[in-house]
Amino acid sequence: xxxxxxxxxxxxxxxxxxxxxxxxxxxxxxxxxxxxxxxxxxxxxxxxxxxxxxxxxxxxxxxxxxxxxxxxxxxxxxxxxxxxxxxxxxxxxxxxxxxxxxxxxxxxxxxxxxxxxxxxxxxxxxxxxxxxxxxxxxxxxxxxxxxxxxxxxxxxxxxxxxxxxxxxxxxxxxxxxxxxxxxxxxxxxxxxxxxxxxxxxxxxxxxxxxxxxxxxxxxxxxxxxxxxxxxxxxxxxxxxxxxxxxxxxxxxxxxxxxxxxxxxxxxxxxxxxxxxxxxxxxxxxxxxxxxxxxxxxxxxxxxxxxxxxxxxxxxxxxxxxxxxxxxxxxxxxxxxxxxxxxxxxxxxxxxxxxxxxxxxxxxxxxxxxxxxxxxxxxxxxxxxxxxxxxxxxxxxxxxxxxxxxxxxxxxxxxxxxxxxxxxxxxxxxxxxxxxxxxxxxxxxxxxxxxxxxxxxxxxxxxxxxxxxxxxxxxx
Numbered sequence: 261x262x263x264x265x266x267x268x269x270x271x272x273x274x275x276x277x278x279x280x281x282x283x284x285x286x287x288x289x290x291x292x293x294x295x296x297x298x299x300x301x302x303x304x305x306x307x308x309x310x311x312x313x314x315x316x317x318x319x320x321x322x323x324x325x326x327x328x329x330x331x332x333x334x335x336x337x338x339x340x341x342x343x344x345x346x347x348x349x350x351x352x353x354x355x356x357x358x359x360x361x362x363x364x365x366x367x368x369x370x371x372x373x374x375x376x377x378x379x380x381x382x383x384x385x386x387x388x389x390x391x392x393x394x395x396x397x398x399x400x401x402x403x404x405x406x407x408x409x410x411x412x413x414x415x416x417x418x419x420x421x422x423x424x425x426x427x428x429x430x431x432x433x434x435x436x437x438x439x440x441x442x443x444x445x446x447x448x449x450x451x452x453x454x455x456x457x458x459x460x461x462x463x464x465x466x467x468x469x470x471x472x473x474x475x476x477x478x479x480x481x482x483x484x485x486x487x488x489x490x491x492x493x494x495x496x497x498x499x500x501x502x503x504x505x506x507x508x509x510x511x512x513x514x515x516x517x518x519x520x521x522x523x524x525x526x527x528x529x530x531x532x533x534x535x536x537x538x539x540x541x542x543x544x545x546x547x548x549x550x551x552x553x554x555x556x557x558x559x560x561x562x563x564x565x566x567x568x569x570x571x572x573x574x575x576x577x578x579x580x581x582x583x584x585x586x587x588x589x590x591x592x593x594x595x596x597x598x599x600x601x602x603x604x605x606x607x608x609x610x611x612x613x614x615x616x617x618x619x620x621x622x623x624x625x626x627x628x629x630x631x632x633x634x635x636x637x638x639x640x641x642x643x644x645x646x647x648x649x650x651x652x653x654x655x656x657x658x659x660x661x662x663x664x665x666x667x668x669x670x671x672x673x674x675x676x677x678x679x680x681x682x683x684x685x686x687x688x689x690x691x692x693x694x695x696x697x698x699x700x701x702x703x704x705x706x707x708x709x710x711x712x713x714x715x716x717x718x719x720x721x722x723x724x725x726x727x728x729x730x731x732x733x734x735x
Contacts, residue, residue: 298578305576346377386455389425413715424466426715428456430708432463433470437690438697438707440674464686471689473714478692481517481699486534488512490656492542494664495524496672499680500687507675507691508532511667516698518671520687526551540654542661545640560650562661566641567592573633584634587624588641591617599651599659614652621648670698 395406435441443460450456498505573585651659681687
C-alpha cells in the first residue's frame with residue numbers, strides 16, 4: 261500500500277513536470293513562429309535592397325502600396341484647363357462646306373464655323389552665315405590688326421574656319437548636362453532633325469571650352485548661394501576616371517549649384533559656402549556634416565529622412581520594441597501637420613501647440629531603450645535636438661530637404677544615361693554647365709541666350725544675377 265502511494269505521488273510529479281514542459285514547448289513554438297515570420301520579412305527586405313543596389317529598373321518605386329490613393333487628375337472644383345490659343349497665326353486655312361459629304365447634295369443651310377489650331381514645328385534647315393573679316397598691318401601701331409563681327413564664336417580660320425554657332429552649342433550642352441543625353445545621341449539628333457553634322461568628340465571638347473567661358477557666371481551663382489538665407493544640400497555618388505567622387509548640390513529658392521569633389525566631408529560645404537556662412541543649411545543626417553556645428557553653421561535636419569527611418573524601424577520591430585519608432589513617427593507627422601497650419605492658426609495657438617510638441621519631444625528623448633537600433637535613433641535625435649523643429653520657428657525653412665533631392669534627380673539621370681567623367685576638367689565643366697542650365701530653366705531664361713553672350717569676341721563676363729533677377733538679387 262505504501263508502495264502504491266509512492267508511485268502515485270511520483271506519477272503526479274511526472275505529470276506536473278510534463279505539463280510544465282508542454283507549456284514551455286508551446287511558448288517556444290510560438291516564439292519560434294514569430295522569429296520565423298520576422299526572419300522571412302527581413303530576408304525579403306534584404307533581397308529587395310540587394311536587387312535595388314544591383315539594378316535600378318524603377319528607382320522611384322514605392323515599397324508599400326497606399327491604402328487610400330488620391331483620385332487621379334485635378335481636385336474637385338478646380339477650374340478646367342486646356343491648350344492655350346496661340347498668340348499668332350502663320351497660316352489660315354479654310355475647308356468650306358459646299359456639298360454634303362454623305363449624299364453629295366448642295367442644299368445646305370445653318371452652316372457654322374468651327375476653329376481648330378494646329379501647333380507644329382516647321383521644317384528646320386541649318387542657317388549658315390559666312391563672315392568675312394579683314395586684317396592688315398598698321399604702320400602707326402606697328403602690328404597686324406584684324407576686324408571682328410558680333411556673330412563670330414572664335415577667331416579661327418584656315419582649317420578651323422567652320423565653327424558651330426551658339427544655339428547649336430547651347431542646345432547640345434543643355435541636352436547633355438541637364439537632360440542627360442549622351443554626346444553620341446546628341447550628335448545624332450542634331451544631324452537627323454537639324455541637318456548639323458558634328459562628331460560627339462567635337463561636342464565633348466566644345467563643352468569644356470564653353471564651361472571655361474561661363475566660369476564667371478558659375479562663380480556668380482556660388483556667390484549668390486553664399487548670401488542666401490536658406491540653402492538645401494545633398495550629395496550622390498560619382499566617378500572620376502574610376503575613382504570615387506561625389507556630386508553635391510546646393511539649392512536655394514532661386515538658383516542651383518552643383519559641385520563635384522573627391523571628398524564627402526564637410527570641407528566641400530565650407531569651400532562652397534564659406535567659413536562665415538550666415539544662412540540656414542538644410543540637410544539630411546550625414547554624419548560628416550556634424551563638423552559644421554563647430555564652425556558656427558546654423559543647420560536644420562530633414563524630418564522626411566527621420567520619418568522614413570522611424571517607419572522602417574517600426575515595420576521590422578516586434579511587440580514593445582516598435583513603440584519608440586512609432587512615437588517618433590507620430591510626433592514628426594504632427595510637426596508636418598502643424599507646419600501646414602501656420603497661416604491658419606492664431607499666433608498664440610500656434611505657439612502653444614509648438615510648445616507642446618517641444619515638451620513631448622524632450623520627454624521622448626529623455627528615456628532609454630534596450631533595443632540597439634532604437635537607442636541609436638534616440639542618440640541621433642538627442643544630438644541634433646536643436647535642428648529638429650527649426651521649421652516651426654523660421655517660416656522660410658522647409659521641414660524636408662526635398663528641394664535638394666529634386667535638384668539632384670537630374671544629376672542621377674545624367675549618371676545613369678551618360679556615365680560620369682574621365683578627368684577633373686570634364687567633371688568641373690559638367691558642374692558649371694549643369695548649374696547654369698538648371699538655374700536658367702528654373703528662372704525661365706533661355707540657356708542658349710547665355711551661350712550667345714559667352715561666345716561673343718571680347719565680351720565681358722556675364723553677370724548672371726543681373727540677368728535673372730534684375731538690378732539686385734533677392735535675399
